[in-house]
Amino acid sequence: MRGSTTADSDALDTPRLPGGTAATVIAGVLTAVLVLTINAGRLVNAPLTSAGLLWQVYLGSLALGVAAVVGTRRWRHPAVWGLLLFWLVGAAWMPYARAIAPDARLAAREILNLSYCAVLSSAVLLLGRRAPLFWWRLGWVFALGLAGSIAVWEMVTTQHLFVDPWPFEPRTAVATYGNPNNLGILTLSMLVAILAWRAGARSSGMRAFLAVAALAAAGLVIASESRSAVLGLLIVVGLDLARRLGEHPGLVREVVATRRRLVATLAGLATVVLIAAFVVPPLAARNPVVRMVNAAMQPETAASDLFRVKVSLLGLRYWRESGYLGTGAGSFEPLMWNDPNSGIAIEANLHNAFVEMLMQYGIVVFAVFTALLVLLVRIWWTTRRPASMRPRVAIVRTELVGHLVVFAALGLTASSALTLTTWWLVLANACACAATLADLTSRTRPRPLAARVPSTVG
Template identity: 40%
Template sequence: MRRLWGERSPQLTIGVPATLYVFVVAAGDLSLQPLIRLHAATLVMVGLALPALWLTRSCWRRGAPLALAMAAGLIIACIPNALVRAPDPGAGRGEALGLTAGLAVALSVVAVSGLPLRRACRPRLAALRLGWFLALLLSLLVAGVELATDRHLWVGPGLGWADQSRTIIAGAFRNPNDFAIALSAMISGTLAWAASRRCAGSLRVVVGAALAAGVLAVLLTESRSGLLTLLVILGLHAWGWWRRRTAQRPDGGPVLSRRSVAAAGVLLGLTAIGLCTLPTLARYNPLVRLVRAAADPSTARSDGLRVGLLRAGWRYFTASDGFGTGADSFEPLLQADPRWNFGIITWLHNSFLELLLQYGVIPAAALAAVIGVILVTVWRYPGGPEHDLARIEALSALVAFLALGCASATVLTTPVWWLILGQATCSAWWLSGPVAQPTGPRRVRSR
């Protein structure tokens, strides 16, 4: 147990709430659907957030946590106006409740990472990272059941991608894009946890197997956005690993020899060629299927549809007063648009534009401000290897947050989207903690 939370923790159970919170929320519909059936999802999320916020109230005075709290307050303040303008009061109320629950998730994960209350508190990133690792293990178990039973556990019938291939997986999420990007966030957290704990022996084998299976699961989703997100996150972590290893060498020389790098490159190249060219292997290679799907005319039509939906959403926004067209209003606006002829509900497929259109300029600007504060914090505070790890962690979470918001049908009411934003906020909060010093002329006093 001591190896999970770290040797230097004076109390082993101190990070359990943060670990459990990340683990449960990242489980997707596995934990969310029971709450939805009981009509208690928003009540539970807000009920957990309020006491956690009160207990850590002294930690929300500056930096990324303050920006997140102010953004959440502004968005919630604009919800009544969105409900008044909602074309369908029932659907609008459902979306508003889901959005409120999501904001509560973002605030809660920051709050529980700072427990117990201390004047100079900093988030317990190790506990959050362990939660992502456990969530990855659970997601891989769900994906394995999905493959073994040849049945999508939380996806209804009639979807084209579900009938396209027996190996496309969606886990406990709405679609493969959501699952792939959520897996990428879990892989990032697992990499950060393994790097901070310096896993060895059997634990290193377990972590390595989980990471390899996670990468394979992303490939099995056949999600282009998910694969791109994963590659960017892996690149960030590889860059961070190289910086940490180089800093440990007193001569500043290269970590690996040119011969070992060349040998590894040749081996990976031959493996990739064999997986893509040998018919027996290529038949089961999800990457080959993904490339073929990208060249399929139906994929081009789908991409064109997404661009058209974005143009329609932007047109509706420019025609509005900028204070929102109402909760869950894009679908009715699209169905009433004579330029489109849809008989079924079609989502906007960009949650940032969806927030801007339906809730107005103020909530969208507030969310953009949070992202800006996180980026400024990542750039402003230098430090040693631990700071580099937290910096990579924050950037990886932002990559997953932006990708999920741009690739998913809609994630305004998806808890894991807000959980990822909370993770990025925690990492930025840790960077600006009492040990860090800014690069500018002003210095931050120790707290």
């Protein structure tokens, strides 16, 4: 009776709404398409720009998102309007941020890129609120197929799509993300979605397919040789294991007790394979973990980590000197270039999107952003309950916190995640998970006793 406990039907996430099933399916398909499109990056943006259709398509997507939730209550959750409110506050602040910016050209470029992020993240969130979470997950699976295919091609042929000149090892893959760190970390969101989908799937064939997809995603994360991505992989897998153990208390003890010989054999084989991958020279030479460990031990890596801390502290100093109201759009680089006391002798990004937002746009915009993140964490925390009692809630809770882990990792690792549409896509997906949690928990909340017991008076 596994299917009855996991409640695979994503229709449970979506009550009857104006427009019927057809409108919900259309919104779902558009959600999956947008998730894939945002991950496709320049593969889609470049042709649209060449045809002069970029803004028309983006604004059309937003209009469809608004139309999808008009007349419904699906947008009236704080996790939904919280993201929309953040973008509205940011838009209201932009004239000031542009007026004080030290470089008008950089300011205009950053505001344009943030506009793309605002429109696309709002569109996908509104469309995704009309449809079940299944469509978000499907979009991430399509994105894995696209990114994985390009990554394999890059590693086999040593050719690459967009990055020129190529600053990485010839067989390093970046797919459509421009950087192996970004590829590895965003693959984690694909893995989060796959694990959530598999947790509720009833079909053994679908579960097997998703298990293969999860292994492929994990392999792509490791192949990126990103320390942040691999650490995130351990966290995401740990979260899923914790959910499973909560759903089936005593499962490990039961399996070990009933299949002791099989468990011992598999453990021994896994140990031998793991050791061989690190000590057998031909295998170790092709082991991305070995290369990653060797790279982490190099003086250049420690210097790079120290550099990230240094530029973040520099950004905080500029923020304080601005009177806490921000230094202006796209201002970090020109401020650093013209600061004789910066201690930075090379052109560099801030490498911390959270500090970058606080520094450039000030405490007002950052306060709204922080309130949204606190809200998402609060929803995750307050919906906790034994997974064995509410498996569906546990699945979506794990999915929510998984996307938040990815959002934090990319914001702290990418050279500048602030204007990456993929960064805001991950946050929009987290908002959709939080709103779905509210739907699920409110539907299962017990009614007051007076409402359950018929009155005997009169």
